[in-house]
Amino acid sequence: MSRPSNIDLLPAEIREALHAWLRSPEVTQTQALDRLNTLLHSGGYELRVSRSGLNRYAQRMEEVGARVRQSREIAQMWVERLGVDRSSDVGRLTTEMAMTTTFEVMQRLQDVEMTEETVGPLIEQLNNLSLTIQRLERSASESIKREKAIREEARKQAQIEAADIFEREAKAAGASLSLVEKVRRELGVL
Numbered sequence: 001m002s003r004p005s006n007i008d009l010l011p012a013e014i015r016e017a018l019h020a021w022l023r024s025p026e027v028t029q030t031q032a033l034d035r036l037n038t039l040l041h042s043g044g045y046e047l048r049v050s051r052s053g054l055n056r057y058a059q060r061m062e063e064v065g066a067r068v069r070q071s072r073e074i075a076q077m078w079v080e081r082l083g084v085d086r087s088s089d090v091g092r093l094t095t096e097m098a099m100t101t102t103f104e105v106m107q108r109l110q111d112v113e114m115t116e117e118t119v120g121p122l123i124e125q126l127n128n129l130s131l132t133i134q135r136l137e138r139s140a141s142e143s144i145k146r147e148k149a150i151r152e153e154a155r156k157q158a159q160i161e162a163a164d165i166f167e168r169e170a171k172a173a174g175a176s177l178s179l180v181e182k183v184r185r186e187l188g189v190l
Helices: 012-023 029-042 051-082 086-109 116-172 177-187
Strands: none
Touching: 012 029, 012 051, 029 051, 086 116, 116 177
């Protein structure tokens, strides 16, 4: 088993700063490396990251990003192909893919020797993934409830408008008040 890279050994907050620099189109890899090593030095860390180490890590992160983008495209394709409501089912598909990914990661970890240095960050990442899945599920559920409430409100508004139009037209045609009230009662808008 290979030892973890220096970047894998970085404290979480420094690794997050590195991720932000690598994502930023205004920051080159060389600038990110300089910032990273300056931050490590000023923080009193003995750890330093090499240019090749950062390049390997950046390539790995780009591959992960490409897989995430591909997963999103696949989810979107399935949603469009199935003709389902995008707002609720993309969340469900994303949640399912996140759970599948978690399962695959756990399977791969069974073949990996864990060290004290790798266990902490791994647990943190799995915890973050678990929280993300929970949030996705909650968001999907809230979205479905919100859509249902919106549809119900639209249905009620349509019934009220239909009853008002009927009442206006019925009165103009000389219909009795009892007939108008009966129709309103049937529509549930009395």
